[in-house]
Amino acid sequence: MKMGRSAAVAVLAAAALALAACGGDSGGGAGDGSSGQARTLTLWHYEGADSAMGKAWAEAVKQFEASHPGVRVKFEEKGFEQIQKTASMVLNSDEAPDLMEYNKGNATAGLLSKQGLLTDLSDEVAKRGWDRLLSPSLQTTARYDERGIMGSGKWFGVPNYGEYVMVYYNKDLFEKQGVEVPATFDEFTAVLDEFAKAGTTPIAMAGAEYPAQQLFYLLALNQADRAWVNSFQLYQGKVDFHGPQLSYAARTFADWVGKGYVGKDSAGMKAEDMGVAFISGKFPMMVSGSWWYGRLQSEIKDFEWGSFLWPGRFAPGSSGNLWVVPEKAENKDLAYDFIDITMKQEIQNLLGNSGGIPVAADPSAITDEKSKELIENFNELSSRDGLAFYPDWPAPGYYDVLVAGVQELINGGKKPEEVLDEIAQPYEDNLADIGN
DSSP states (O other): OBTBOSSOOOOOHHHHHHHHOBOOSOOOOTTSOSSSOOEEEEEEEOOOTTSHHHHHHHHHHHHHHHHSTTEEEEEEEOOHHHHHHHHHHHHTSTTOOSEEEEOOSIIIIIHHHHTTOBOOOHHHHHHHTHHHHSOHHHHGGGEEOTTSOBTSSEEOOEEOEEEEEEEEEEHHHHHHHTOOOOSSHHHHHHHHHHHHHTTOOOEEOOSSSHHHHHHHHHHHHTTOOHHHHHHHHHOSSOOOTTSHHHHHHHHHHHHHHHHTSBOGGGGGOOHHHHHHHHHTTOOSEEEEEGGGHHHHHHHOOSSOEEEEOOSSSOBSEEEOOEEEOBTTOSOHHHHHHHHHHHTSHHHHHHHHHTTOEESSOOGGGOOOHHHHHHHHHHHHHHHTTOBOBOTTTTSTTHHHHHHHHHHHHHHTSSOHHHHHHHHHHHHHHHHHHTTO
């Protein structure tokens, strides 16, 4: 869930200009699908210019234009929240792009596929061999059935990277406080307590966007097994919102606020605020996704930092967001060609060396040490069946429901049990809508 993500970690104007750079206006070059008439591929994505995906896709644009004489790439800068809230409306209009990055999951790509707004990519996937580059677990978020539920059915998207939520930490502050990287959850809470007792809020947090709900979900996952995850995400069983998993999450989150592990002023903070605060050295830890990795590599100059897996079997994670081709796209053939370039080993290697998690890179080509650490931790999490998707995926509009609920836990507006009632109803309503 880029899902989630700093809203947008907005692309700098210079990068936008670079992405929009065009080739010649004439010539029916190979792959452009035309006979001399200039064409334009309209591309939307919300990755920052300094992010691994932003760097890799900027290079993909250059390679695409070089191999498609007479075709111009028109990149339009969008934000995660912007696309999240307006996709259905835009894709049902004449303003739809040819290709866009979109959040994966039942409530997002699944909903658009059910509404008939996305192109079925199944034939193209088989033709170009993209399915052979993606493991079964990564394919889960690319395929949706007629109800818009992920995991089976037709291909409506193609991911070209992986992602997961981890704990970023400030090594200098850990050393100053005299604490070590925790190996267990008990050790993790002991570290939180050490910082709180010293008057330092240990976790940078953002309640107004995805980070707080992902921490809430992590706490639930520490009490869960795979059967519970599949029940919550894939509707393979009934979910008790007052059962041990979610009750523990709500009560523990509220308790952490009370103990000073999470700041009471974080309810109104956005992901960008959280990231900037961690980058500036104000917090010992930030619990968030791998999409921050490249930016931290680029911007942290004043202290040493690292990352470690959340202390538990599971963590939010999956394939990265998807390349989707709107049903109303004018240049679908060009969109397929661009996706294909992002799956090439050269682009995948660049993504991996820039702080991303490639799906089809040459492992020996990943030379950056921090990038190796990131990819090795992802592989460890994946190998133990620890990717648990994201909390907002199960129902349309659930992202906003969870934002509101966790904000209540932060500001103390409602008791944990009341918040659980609040987030249960939309989930149950969605089950009724799809006939489960």
